[in-house]
Amino acid sequence: MHFSYKRRVGAITFKAKCPECDVDIEVPDDALDGEIVSCPECGLDLEVRFDEKGVLCLETAEIEGEDWGE
């Protein structure tokens, strides 16, 4: 399957800082709100978020809960 998403209208940021180690992280331009990327430096899982203006930021992702799964 081929995924071809446009980022949200108005999203202009491709790079964001890791909140843990401050390294620049490149986020794929087809990333969706709620998707997970990993920091290449410290390995932290980060959730891609877009604010109301469509600007991308990275937040520390939730860690696996005891009720997670299928």
Added chain:
Amino acid sequence: MMSKISLIYDRIRWEEKALIDSSRNMGLDLRLIDLKDTYVDVLSDRNKIKEIFGELSLQRCISYFRGLHVTALLESCGIHIINPFHVALLCGNKLFTTLALIKAKVPVPKTLIAFTDESALKALDSLGYPAVLKPVIGSWGRLIALLKDKDTAQALLETREEMRDALLQIYYLQEYVKRPPRDIRVLTVGDEVAAAAYRYSANGDWRTNVARGGRAEPCPLTSELEELALKASEAVGGGVLAVDCMESPNGIVVHEVNSTPEFKGLYSATGVDIPEKIIRYAIKVMKK
């Protein structure tokens, strides 16, 4: 115009992306709702709630309890939800699922239930070793233990007691089915079987969950398997479900039915366009 179908999520996995992609390819305006950012006044007008969630919601939360609770809320507002509340409730609990399967005469592994660690040990004496201990609520093979002998069982049951989690004090014990190093996942969409795949356990693990590194390979869909999967799906109320089966020496048994199935492994093994089938099913349910 109001979006008629929404996708409720708390994390975008491969499956959610695939569903979004399929719906867009079909020209459907799928509203994406991150449940982490949402609150709902349960006393508000149900039409207001429908404005947010649409006529139908695909509930795809990774957190079982989030998904279950939002399902209860939306269903009470007359919103179609895949899967319905009673289906999610049954499938989320291994004992409830087993009981529904037994009622529908679907073969299941020998299963015992105990409510204290002492009675669990007695149950295990009657069941014999090796045996399998599973939490009634849980996924991805988490905390599922293979009990090879009484010493292991004693140690594990003691640990469970120490964990002070009420649900972990419900002891769901199952025979260790002498199966090949694989199980079978069958995905049912409504009254149709979409695809089936073998799931082989990863090296060094006896569990076959793809989340544990297991790999999927295509499985021939025999009429026996198809019939069994549909019967199991119907037993829990139907919808989009993953029926997990094992090849026991006495035939196929069903050990689990998943209500928010992951199907990446199934898709890569079979090439069946599962997301498209799910979206088409959602449209059909909405028109009912």
